Amino acid sequence: MSFKLTKQSEKSKARRGEFVTAHGVIKTPFFMPIATKAAVKTLSTADMEKLGAQILLSNTYHLYLRPGMDVIESYKGLHNFMSWGKPILTDSGGYQVFSLSKMRKITEEGAEFASHIDGSKHMLTPELSMKVQQTLGSDIVMAFDECTPPDYTEDQLDESIARTTRWAKRCKESFEHNLDSSNNPNAQLFGINQGATSESRRTAHAKELVKIGFDGYAIGGLSVGEPFDEACKVVEKLHEVLPEDKPRYFMGGAKPHEIVAYVKRGVDMMDCVIPTRNARHGLMYRFLHDDLDKEDFYETVHITNEKFKDDKTPLLQSHGVIETGFDEELERYTLGYVRHLFSVDEMLAYRLITLINVRFYLELMERIRTSIDASSL
Amino acid sequence: MSFKLTKQSEKSKARRGEFVTAHGVIKTPFFMPIATKAAVKTLSTADMEKLGAQILLSNTYHLYLRPGMDVIESYKGLHNFMSWGKPILTDSGGYQVFSLSKMRKITEEGAEFASHIDGSKHMLTPELSMKVQQTLGSDIVMAFDECTPPDYTEDQLDESIARTTRWAKRCKESFEHNLDSSNNPNAQLFGINQGATSESRRTAHAKELVKIGFDGYAIGGLSVGEPFDEACKVVEKLHEVLPEDKPRYFMGGAKPHEIVAYVKRGVDMMDCVIPTRNARHGLMYRFLHDDLDKEDFYETVHITNEKFKDDKTPLLQSHGVIETGFDEELERYTLGYVRHLFSVDEMLAYRLITLINVRFYLELMERIRTSIDASSL
Numbered sequence: 001m002s003f004k005l006t007k008q009s010e011k012s013k014a015r016r017g018e019f020v021t022a023h024g025v026i027k028t029p030f031f032m033p034i035a036t037k038a039a040v041k042t043l044s045t046a047d048m049e050k051l052g053a054q055i056l057l058s059n060t061y062h063l064y065l066r067p068g069m070d071v072i073e074s075y076k077g078l079h080n081f082m083s084w085g086k087p088i089l090t091d092s093g094g095y096q097v098f099s100l101s102k103m104r105k106i107t108e109e110g111a112e113f114a115s116h117i118d119g120s121k122h123m124l125t126p127e128l129s130m131k132v133q134q135t136l137g138s139d140i141v142m143a144f145d146e147c148t149p150p151d152y153t154e155d156q157l158d159e160s161i162a163r164t165t166r167w168a169k170r171c172k173e174s175f176e177h178n179l180d181s182s183n184n185p186n187a188q189l190f191g192i193n194q195g196a197t198s199e200s201r202r203t204a205h206a207k208e209l210v211k212i213g214f215d216g217y218a219i220g221g222l223s224v225g226e227p228f229d230e231a232c233k234v235v236e237k238l239h240e241v242l243p244e245d246k247p248r249y250f251m252g253g254a255k256p257h258e259i260v261a262y263v264k265r266g267v268d269m270m271d272c273v274i275p276t277r278n279a280r281h282g283l284m285y286r287f288l289h290d291d292l293d294k295e296d297f298y299e300t301v302h303i304t305n306e307k308f309k310d311d312k313t314p315l316l317q318s319h320g321v322i323e324t325g326f327d328e329e330l331e332r333y334t335l336g337y338v339r340h341l342f343s344v345d346e347m348l349a350y351r352l353i354t355l356i357n358v359r360f361y362l363e364l365m366e367r368i369r370t371s372i373d374a375s376s377l
Numbered sequence: 378m379s380f381k382l383t384k385q386s387e388k389s390k391a392r393r394g395e396f397v398t399a400h401g402v403i404k405t406p407f408f409m410p411i412a413t414k415a416a417v418k419t420l421s422t423a424d425m426e427k428l429g430a431q432i433l434l435s436n437t438y439h440l441y442l443r444p445g446m447d448v449i450e451s452y453k454g455l456h457n458f459m460s461w462g463k464p465i466l467t468d469s470g471g472y473q474v475f476s477l478s479k480m481r482k483i484t485e486e487g488a489e490f491a492s493h494i495d496g497s498k499h500m501l502t503p504e505l506s507m508k509v510q511q512t513l514g515s516d517i518v519m520a521f522d523e524c525t526p527p528d529y530t531e532d533q534l535d536e537s538i539a540r541t542t543r544w545a546k547r548c549k550e551s552f553e554h555n556l557d558s559s560n561n562p563n564a565q566l567f568g569i570n571q572g573a574t575s576e577s578r579r580t581a582h583a584k585e586l587v588k589i590g591f592d593g594y595a596i597g598g599l600s601v602g603e604p605f606d607e608a609c610k611v612v613e614k615l616h617e618v619l620p621e622d623k624p625r626y627f628m629g630g631a632k633p634h635e636i637v638a639y640v641k642r643g644v645d646m647m648d649c650v651i652p653t654r655n656a657r658h659g660l661m662y663r664f665l666h667d668d669l670d671k672e673d674f675y676e677t678v679h680i681t682n683e684k685f686k687d688d689k690t691p692l693l694q695s696h697g698v699i700e701t702g703f704d705e706e707l708e709r710y711t712l713g714y715v716r717h718l719f720s721v722d723e724m725l726a727y728r729l730i731t732l733i734n735v736r737f738y739l740e741l742m743e744r745i746r747t748s749i750d751a752s753s754l
C-alpha cells in the first residue's frame with residue numbers, strides 16, 4: 001500500500017499520483033461517488049463499473065444501523081455485500097451522528113446518539129467506529145472525529161480539537177489491533193484535520209496528526225457554509241504542513257469549479273453528494289469549454305424547465321475525453337424526453353440524470369489529471 | 378404486414394407464429410411490457426433492448442395529457458420520443474378514461490372526462506383516439522371501446538356493446554383516412570371484443586367485428602375481477618369465432634399460469650402490469666420447474682421478508698432458456714443485498730426486481746414458444 005506522486009504541475013500545487021489500495025490502484029486526483037447505504041442512489045455497482053468509477057464512499061452510521069453488522073459480517077464485508085471489487089472508503093460515522101441524529105451527547109468516551117430511524121440509543125466511540133469500518137472491510141478507514149459546529153466558542157473549539165486528537169490516537173491503536181482479524185487486513189487509516197477556518201488551529205492540529213502518523217490526511221469540517229475563499233486558504237495553509245508523500249482528502253466536497261480550486265492547492269481526493277442529489281432535482285451538469293482555470297467551464301441545466309419540452313439535444317453530447325459503457329445510452333435520449341420523465345415522475349428520470357452527473361464528475365477528474373500531466377492547470 | 382402461423386400444437390389450441398409489423402417481426406405468442414408514460418417503470422428503452430423485449434405497450438390517455446400531442450408530433454412519433462426502434466402497441470385510452478378520470482359521461486359521440494391530473498375537461502372520441510394513436514405512430518392501434526363495468530344491467534350491456542361496434546366502424550374509417558399522412562403509414566388496427574362473461578354476447582360481438590374487418594382482434598373487458606375459469610371459457614368460445622389467420626390479444630393480462638392457460642386456448646398476445654408493479658412492492662418471480670402445464674411451475678418471493686436478510690442466493694439463478702444483457706448483473710446481487718435496498722428505500726431495489734420480473738415474463742414466453750414448437754404444451 002503506497003502513494004506515489006507521478007507529476008507535480010509547474011503551474012500550481014496540483015499533483016498527479018497513484019494510490020495503491022487493497023482493492024487496486026487509483027489514479028489521483030480522484031472523486032468518490034457516494035454509496036451512502038451501499039448503493040449510489042439509483043445505480044448498481046455494475047453501473048458504477050460501466051461508468052468507470054475508481055472507488056465508492058459508504059457511510060458507517062447508516063450501514064451500522066441498517067443492515068447492521070451481523071449481516072455485513074455474514075458477507076465478510078461490504079465489497080461482497082454490494083458486489084464491488086474496487087476500493088471503498090468509509091466515513092467514520094461522526095458527521096452523521098452530529099448532523100442526523102435527534103439527540104447526541106459528546107463525552108471523552110465518544111458520542112451518544114439516538115437513531116434517526118427508531119430513536120434507539122447508541123454510543124459511537126473511536127473503537128466502535130474502527131470495528132464497524134473494519135467489519136465493512138473498507139480500504140480507507142477514516143478516524144472518528146468531531147466536525148466542529150460553527151457556533152462553538154473559541155474554548156469549545158480548542159477542547160473539541162484536542163479531543164479529536166486523543167480520539168485519533170485511540171483510532172490508530174484500535175485499528176492496528178484489529179487489522180489482522182478484520183475483513184480487510186490491508187486497510188489504511190486516515191486522520192482528519194479540524195480547526196474550523198482558523199489557520200493556526202488547522203496547522204497545529206495537522207502537526208499533531210502527523211506526529212501520530214496516518215496513511216493519509218483528510219481536511220474535515222469544511223464545506224459546511226463557510227466562504228469558499230476561506231476554505232481555499234485553509235487548504236493552502238495545510239499544504240505546507242501535510243506530508244507530501246501522503247494523499248490528501250478534502251471531505252464533503254464541492255461544486256465542479258471548487259474541485260478544480262482544491263486540486264490546484266494540492267488535494268488528491270474528494271467526495272460530494274452534489275452530482276447524485278442534484279440529479280434527483282433535475283439539475284444536470286454540462287461542460288461548456290476546456291479551460292478549467294475559468295470558473296465558467298460548465299453549466300447547470302434545470303431540465304424540468306418547460307422550454308426543454310421538445311428539445312432534441314441529446315443528454316450527452318460527445319466529448320471524447322472519457323468513454324463509458326453508458327455513452328451510447330445517454331446519447332440516444334433527448335432533453336425533451338427526460339423533461340417529460342420528470343414531469344410524470346418516472347424513476348428513470350432520476351437514473352438518467354444521475355448517470356449524466358456522475359459521468360460529468362468522473363470526466364472532470366480525467367480532464368484535471370490530463371491538465372496536470374500537461375502542467376496546464 | 379401479415380400474421381403467419383408457423384406451428385399448431387398437437388396438444389392444445391396453442392399456436393406459434395410470426396407477426397410482421399412496421400417496426401419488425403414479432404415471434405408469437407408474446408408478452409408486452411408496459412411503458413405507460415413512455416417508459417417501463419425504472420427502465421430505459423436501452424434496457425428493454427438488453428432484456429430482449431420484442432414490443433412495448435404505451436397508454437394513449439396518459440401521453441395525450443402529458444407530454445401532449447404537440448410534443449409527440451414534434452418528434453414525429455413515440456418511437457423517436459422514447460428512442461425505441463421496435464414495435465409499439467398503444468391502447469385506445471378508453472380503459473383509462475373509465476378507470477382513472479374523476480368524471481366521465483358516455484354519449485354516442487364519445488366519452489367526456491376530467492383529467493386525473495388537473496381536472497381539465499376532454500372529450501375522447503373514436504376519431505380522436507385514432508388521431509392520437511396515429512400521431513404516436515403506434516404499430517398496433519387499438520379501436521376505442523367501452524370496457525363494460527360489472528354493475529351494468531343486461532340492457533346497459535347490450536347498449537354498450539352495440540355502441541362499441543358503431544365506434545369500431547368509426548375507428549376503422551378514421552384510421553384509414555389518416556393512414557397515409559400519419560406518423561406510421563404501415564400501422565395496423567385491432568378491434569376489441571366485449572360482452573362481459575356472456576358467451577353469446579361475446580360471439581355475437583366478435584362476428585360483428587370480423588364483419589368490419591381488422592388486422593387483429595383483442596379480447597377486452599376481462600381480468601377485471603371475474604373468476605379465472607369464466608375468462609377461460611370466453612377465450613375458448615372466441616377461438617371458434619375469431620379468424621385463425623389474425624393475431625388474438627388478451628388485454629390487461631395475467632399471472633404467469635394464466636398466461637399459459639390463455640395461450641393454450643389460442644391467444645397470441647398479452648400485456649400485464651404485474652411484473653413491473655409487483656416489483657416495486659418487492660414481489661419477485663422465480664421458476665420452480667419446467668412443466669408449464671402444472672400451475673406451480675413458478676413461485677413468488679417476498680424479498681422484503683426478514684428471513685432473506687443474509688441470504689446469499691443470487692437474484693438470478695442460471696436457467697439457460699434465454700440470455701439477456703442483464704444476466705451477469707442479476708447474478709451478482711444476492712437476495713440479502715436487495716432486501717437491504719428495499720429496507721432503506723433505495724430506488725435500485727425497484728429497478729433490480731423490475732429487471733428480474735420482466736425477464737421472467739420474457740423467459741416464460743420463450744419457454745411457451747419452445748413448448749408449442751415441441752407440441753408439449
